[in-house]
Amino acid sequence: MVGAAEEAQLNRLESQVDNGGGGxxxxxxxxxxxxxxxxxxxxxxxxxxxxxxxxRSRLAGDEWTLYEQVAVAAMDCQRLDVAKxxxxxxxxxxxxxxxxxxxxxxxxxxxxxxxxxEKAYARLLEDxxxxxxxxxxxxxxxxxxxxxxxAIDFLNKYLEIFxxxxxxxxxxxxxxxxxxxxxxxxxxxxxxxxxQPTVPLYHxxxxxxxxxxxxxENLQAAKKYYASTxxxxxxxxxxxxxxxxxxxxxxxxxxxxRNKEEKESxxxxxxxxxxxxxxxxxxxxxxxxxxxAMLKNMKARPLILIFFSKK
Amino acid sequence: xxxxxxxxxxxxxxxxxxxxxxxQYRGMLKIVEEEFSGPPMNVVVELLLGLALCTWAGLAVxxxxxxILPDSDENRIVYLPANLDFMIFNHRGKILPTNTELKxxx
Numbered sequence: 001m002v003g004a005a006e007e008a009q010l011n012r013l014e015s016q017v018d019n020g021g022g023g024x025x026x027x028x029x030x031x032x033x034x035x036x037x038x039x040x041x042x043x044x045x046x047x048x049x050x051x052x053x054x055x056r057s058r059l060a061g062d063e064w065t066l067y068e069q070v071a072v073a074a075m076d077c078q079r080l081d082v083a084k085x086x087x088x089x090x091x092x093x094x095x096x097x098x099x100x101x102x103x104x105x106x107x108x109x110x111x112x113x114x115x116x117x118e119k120a121y122a123r124l125l126e127d128x129x130x131x132x133x134x135x136x137x138x139x140x141x142x143x144x145x146x147x148x149x150x151a152i153d154f155l156n157k158y159l160e161i162f163x164x165x166x167x168x169x170x171x172x173x174x175x176x177x178x179x180x181x182x183x184x185x186x187x188x189x190x191x192x193x194x195x196q197p198t199v200p201l202y203h204x205x206x207x208x209x210x211x212x213x214x215x216x217e218n219l220q221a222a223k224k225y226y227a228s229t230x231x232x233x234x235x236x237x238x239x240x241x242x243x244x245x246x247x248x249x250x251x252x253x254x255x256x257x258r259n260k261e262e263k264e265s266x267x268x269x270x271x272x273x274x275x276x277x278x279x280x281x282x283x284x285x286x287x288x289x290x291x292x293a294m295l296k297n298m299k300a301r302p303l304i305l306i307f308f309s310k311k
Numbered sequence: 312x313x314x315x316x317x318x319x320x321x322x323x324x325x326x327x328x329x330x331x332x333x334x335q336y337r338g339m340l341k342i343v344e345e346e347f348s349g350p351p352m353n354v355v356v357e358l359l360l361g362l363a364l365c366t367w368a369g370l371a372v373x374x375x376x377x378x379i380l381p382d383s384d385e386n387r388i389v390y391l392p393a394n395l396d397f398m399i400f401n402h403r404g405k406i407l408p409t410n411t412e413l414k415x416x417x
Binding site: 004034036050051082086110112140143144170171199200201236 | 384396
């Protein structure tokens with residue numbers, strides 16, 4: 001989970017290191033801690049540390065973790081020569097280690113040698129059948145080869161054993177959404193919300209899946225989850241505010257013919273609209289006329305937009 | 312930080328003095344053979360003064376307090392980490408040119 005202050009710190013360190021100020025080591029530690037995927041920067045600054053023997057000796061114990069981090073970043077930037085060198089150094093130091101074996105198999109994956117990588121993972125899994133990271137790499141490999149149904153199978157089997165792994169639930173939910181299997185995706189997001197109820201982004205994603213599925217009950221539930229996202233983020237999440245407005249409009253359209261007494265109050269919608277107007281006035285005043293036009297349109301003639309859950 | 316520290320030390324001394332006066336007062340009551348109902352008025356005033364000084368020092372001496380609310384401006388979750396366990400390497404960035412000068416020299 002990346003908080004707002006941590007993101008600001010990361011960006012500040014990144015611009016500082018890019019412009020030649022020191023602090024490369026803190027930047028790399030922060031990237032490792034926040035699990036951000038900034039492979040180009042990591043590669044550039046990590047190599048600058050590793051190529052300089054003075055700063056390398058200053059790293060002491062951290063040196064090998066840095067090798068691993070740079071190796072993975074090199075694979076992501078498709079610099080397989082750098083990756084091979086890093087992995088070779090690591091395997092010279094830690095021969096026969098599981099972690100280094102995993103890196104070697106990942107290198108085979110990055111090269112595109114899927115059969116060899118599979119054999120390497122199978123061999124490593126024989127000795128360590130309960131290694132989570134390797135099971136997840138198998139899923140990633142199936143996804144990379146385009147075999148999404150095999151990826152889903154592997155991931156389901158993995159989740160039967162390791163039910164508490166929320167990264168895996170998140171991955172499964174995203175795969176289901178990409179295949180438009182929204183009911184299953186909703187189930188995955190429910191598991192995520194159950195295990196971590198204070199993360200607003202799960203509530204937001206669940207609300208969006210419900211909104212996409214449509215139907216009166218789903219829309220009412222979606223409105224509730226958008227509202228809980230607003231509570232958990234202190235009203236700062238623009239997407240949730242929009243979601244509340246659109247859900248209210250869609251619900252009103254669906255219940256147009258019904259009894260007037262059963263209609264819910266439109267307080268939530270007006271409050272959300274007010275909050276949106278204030279936010280736009282503060283942060284993007286040139287887009288304010290677009291927003292007022294859209295809100296007026298929504299009251300006159302409701303539109304239904306389909307939201308796709310994407311990051 | 313200096314002022315708060317001095318104020319805190321002073322508040323501690325005031326409380327110690329109040330304790331000492333109460334002990335002396337009880338000694339005096341033993342001589343007069345009266346019941347100890349409560350400390351005299353000035354000791355109570357001294358106690359309240361010591362409390363106020365120590366509380367003020369306790370809040371002023373540490374550095375800036377960290378925020379604990381999950382929806383405060385610093386703590387709210389902005390995005391989720393990139394799920395690096397499932398990272399795949401055959402993405403579109405494969406064909407982008409990278410800086411081939413970056414080499415690993417041992």
